[in-house]
Amino acid sequence: MSKENKTPPSSILENKGILAGISFIAGILLLVGILYATGILGGSAAVPPEECGRTVISYVNANLVGNSTATLVSVTEKDGVYHVAARYEGKDLVFFSTKDCTYLFSTARNMKTTPTPTPVPATTVPPVKSARPSVELFAMAFCPYGVQAENAMKPVAELLGTKADIKVRYIVSINGDSVDAVKSLHGISEAKEDLRQICVAKNYPQKYWSYITELNAQCYPIYKNATQLESCQKNITESLGIDNRQIETCALGSEGLALLRADEAITKTLRVTGSPTLILNGQIYSGQRTPEAYKQAICNHFETPPAECSVNLSAQAVAASSGSC
Known part of the structure; x- marks a missing residue:
């Protein structure tokens, strides 16, 4: 696969922009992936898990990381998609791929559950100070x-x-x-x-x-x-x-x-x-x-x-x- 026309960042943690972009379309890709994997949309035949895992890691190292490299830990199939476990700079990461190994995304959302809203921290306004309030x-x-x-x-x-x-x-x-x-x-x-x-x-x-x-x-x-x-x-x-x-x-x-x-x-x-x-x-x-x-x-x-x-x-x-x- 060809690289994106971008300068690779130094680490996954520093490349939040790319991962955020992937996350943004994660829900659509998950649905598309399942439909492809089940043949409803006429997708390609499923790629064996280990082969897809190696493809995912190769893509990640070529496009999403810089000096260090991610390593493959395991690949499991769940809910019609591959869960690719990886290790990068001592941290455990999980990527998701369609079973034909065409689409990669970083977040899977269960649409049958209600997500817990992220608490918004209260904004503290600093007091206006004066010599004589x-x-x-x-x-x-x-x-x-x-x-x-x-x-x-x-x-x-x-x-x-x-x-x-x-x-x-x-x-x-x-x-x-x-x-x-x-x-x-x-x-x-x-x-x-x-x-x-x-x-x-x-x-x-x-x-x-x-x-x-x-x-x-x-x-x-x-x-x-x-x-x-x-x-x-x-x-x-x-x-x-x-x-x-x-x-x-x-x-x-x-x-x-x-x-x-x-x-x-x-x-x-x-x-x-x-x-x-x-x-x-x-x-x-x-x-x-x-x-x-x-x-x-x-x-x-x-x-x-x-x-x-x-x-x-x-x-x-x-x-x-x-x-x-």
């Missing part, structure tokens, strides 16, 4: 999953708040210039509380995390009762030394609305719809919702992690790893 937790004031995520983030904010920009952003839709134009998933009470919280963050940043975690613990369970909620909100602000009148003025006026519009714009730009959603330096976080997991994720985004990253926070889950509003 941006940490944005998107939430709704009365979303149960958002409340849990905020509670998990509080100790992280207390630990890394001076090293990273950690913010809660509110998921709303604003279609006018008044509080009534603010739409939030859990109704007007949530919309107003979103405004209150963003005003506390603006005017009392050092007390913000204490405010929302206290409100989550005491007021969230009763948020559907407007009278009880208002009384609870006042108690929280009073206990923390926050001027409730100042917060109300901000929340019900243009200042609060402007702050919330800014969050709405960012939410739309990033296409965030679920509460909670955590975005670190522009990358969506999808891991566990625990203080330690949040801390570690943020620390992975530092160019040089600060000493605080070595502090171990509680790994106890305070929020489910899945679920959102």
Whole structure:
């Protein structure tokens, strides 16, 4: 048989392109081989196994290998084709040939069985690093999953708040210039509380995390009762030394609305719809919702992690790893 018009590769392992090409038509050749071998297509008479084996090895050495040579080990007939066992550079190989020794292929597939899919390894995206990571937790004031995520983030904010920009952003839709134009998933009470919280963050940043975690613990369970909620909100602000009148003025006026519009714009730009959603330096976080997991994720985004990253926070889950509003 004539050689292919190609420079022989150095080894079978390095000649994956040829073998891959052979493998690609293996299924068709197997069928053709069986039909030829059984005479259905009028193929040539079967060549004796040992003779075909020597022909296969001769072809392999002439066309598929370079410096070394393959040696014949054995030839067996199975399912209408020859299985030619060979040895090359200490490795065992098997080739397949039609019984008339006309077609050679490297892979035989049993079409009566379902092949096991090759697992695709998960793609790990490297974290985007910066000197001061941006940490944005998107939430709704009365979303149960958002409340849990905020509670998990509080100790992280207390630990890394001076090293990273950690913010809660509110998921709303604003279609006018008044509080009534603010739409939030859990109704007007949530919309107003979103405004209150963003005003506390603006005017009392050092007390913000204490405010929302206290409100989550005491007021969230009763948020559907407007009278009880208002009384609870006042108690929280009073206990923390926050001027409730100042917060109300901000929340019900243009200042609060402007702050919330800014969050709405960012939410739309990033296409965030679920509460909670955590975005670190522009990358969506999808891991566990625990203080330690949040801390570690943020620390992975530092160019040089600060000493605080070595502090171990509680790994106890305070929020489910899945679920959102």
